Amino acid sequence: MTAAVVTGLGVVAPNGLGSEAFWSATLRGEDVIRPIRRFNPGSYPSKLAGEVLDFDVSKHIPSRLIPQTDRMTQFALAAADWAIADSAVDTTGFSPLEMGVITASAAGGLELGQRELQNLWRDGPDHVSAYLSFAWFYAVNTGQISIRHDMRGPTGVFVTEQAGGLVAIAHARRLVCGGTALVLTGGMDSTLCPYGLTAQVAGGQLSTREDPARVYLPFDKDATGHVPGEGGAILVVEDERRARARDARIYGEIAGHGSTFDPRPGSGRPPNLRRAIEVALDDAGLDTADIAVVFADAAGVAPLDRVEAEVLVELFGPHGVPVTAPKTMIGRLYSGGAPLDVVLALLALRDGVIPPTTRVAPCYDIDVVLGERPRPFAGSAALVLARGHGGFNSALVVSNRRRGKR
Structure with missing residues (x-):
């Protein structure tokens, strides 16, 4: 294919x-x-x-x-x-x-x-x-x-x-x-x-x-x-x-995707963000060890942040993968926010640096890239997460393993 x-x-x-x-x-x-x-x-x-x-x-x-x-x-x-x-x-x-x-x-x-x-x-x-x-x-x-x-x-x-x-x-x-x-x-x-x-x-x-x-x-x-x-x-x-x-410059491949929907509130069942990530990784033919950076949804709402952080710890281990949310600099742009994160993920893979998350002092066991300077890294795949009000979860894997140039 x-x-x-x-x-x-x-x-x-x-x-x-x-x-x-x-x-x-x-x-x-x-x-x-x-x-x-x-x-x-x-x-x-x-x-x-x-x-x-x-x-x-x-x-x-x-x-x-x-x-x-x-x-x-x-x-x-x-x-x-x-x-x-x-x-x-x-x-x-x-x-x-x-x-x-x-x-x-x-x-x-x-x-x-x-x-x-x-x-x-x-x-x-x-x-x-x-x-x-x-x-x-x-x-x-x-x-x-x-x-x-x-x-x-x-x-x-x-x-x-x-x-x-x-x-x-x-x-x-x-x-x-x-x-x-x-x-x-x-x-x-x-x-x-x-x-x-x-x-x-x-x-x-x-x-x-x-x-x-x-x-x-x-x-x-x-x-x-x-x-x-x-x-x-x-x-x-x-x-x-x-x-x-046509000898095009290729920023990267859209390698995998997963979408899920959360159970109704009060059902007692857990949210389905983890399942979206697992589906995306399976679709890309990758596992968690292949992911070099996560661009988080970063809701800024304590219960939602807790769910995202816990899922990342469950899948990657405590402080197991760099996590960033550059949207702290510009706000949540709703449907425009996740595509901007995809752009950042592609450029991060291209240049080998992770853009920072400004302003926050994390209280979870995740490795948030902090400060006002990027962090160098090596890797060929990034995970982008996004959730929507009402229970939508989406995870996208981008990769530059097949990267080309013009």
């Missing part, structure tokens, strides 16, 4: 636009969690976030698309353009039916939706944009990317919160291994508007601390919740044989 490999990366993150800018900032430990600037958060219990502050939409998106797209879709379109450019693939050399788009979204286009509902309330139905009919929808990123790049093959969207970003990438792999030549995949969210923050506060997992240095503390005894962020990543996933035939 052919392998599905990543040949292009497109990133929009609070600490960098483009994969290399994001990578450099993360290695520096650049923490960008600050008070929200796009609106006044004074009346909200949670006031901090990881915002994308340097994205000038007029420089990245055709003017005709700006009024019909939410901020998350603008991010997704830009990231897709950058991923294709990074891969150096000539999409005109494929039939449109050979190329697909699979993305994830946790919230849809909330900012545009809020604006148009305000217009409805204030001015009446004649003042509501027709673009509202699709711009708020979870699948709109997939649709807009596929239209822009004339990709008419398999398309879809996954809505499983943070886990969705991994599920989308895994499905892209499945499609490529099944014969689709190329798939654009990943996740993107932008929920930093009053409507979006209200919904997140209602979920009960946001930290209400106002000190950026003590607000998002996964695996720490002082953990009180997470901080929201915005952005994500789009990846080009290709058939390895085709990629090598």
Whole structure:
């Protein structure tokens, strides 16, 4: 069976636009969690976030698309353009039916939706944009990317919160291994508007601390919740044989995946994160000794942190594998967070360094990579974990054993 490999990366993150800018900032430990600037958060219990502050939409998106797209879709379109450019693939050399788009979204286009509902309330139905009919929808990123790049093959969207970003990438792999030549995949969210923050506060997992240095503390005894962020990543996933035939740079292989769902609360049965990891390792043909680093879900919610830490100790042993959660610098980006971790995992394997987890003092028997500097390491496989609110678990193994270069 052919392998599905990543040949292009497109990133929009609070600490960098483009994969290399994001990578450099993360290695520096650049923490960008600050008070929200796009609106006044004074009346909200949670006031901090990881915002994308340097994205000038007029420089990245055709003017005709700006009024019909939410901020998350603008991010997704830009990231897709950058991923294709990074891969150096000539999409005109494929039939449109050979190329697909699979993305994830946790919230849809909330900012545009809020604006148009305000217009409805204030001015009446004649003042509501027709673009509202699709711009708020979870699948709109997939649709807009596929239209822009004339990709008419398999398309879809996954809505499983943070886990969705991994599920989308895994499905892209499945499609490529099944014969689709190329798939654009990943996740993107932008929920930093009053409507979006209200919904997140209602979920009960946001930290209400106002000190950026003590607000998002996964695996720490002082953990009180997470901080929201915005952005994500789009990846080009290709058939390895085709990629090598055009002498493409290959970041790594999507080697294995597992997804599970937790039992209902109160059932007395344990969560199923461990099973997701075991399935992913089996799918990749690897065991725990082959994993050189784990990019953690890092919920920042004490019961969820405890479950993740205990599973890692059970599988790898106490302090048995380096664990990192660079999302402490930028917040949890929901469907965009896990694809960003996949980007970091691929670049970590490429450069032999693990980006750090800032700010935390771990209280579990796991080897968290701490401080503001990366840790050198050797290895060819990384495990990325993501969970979604309501019980979703997803684990993805990436490997550079078949790494090539352009």
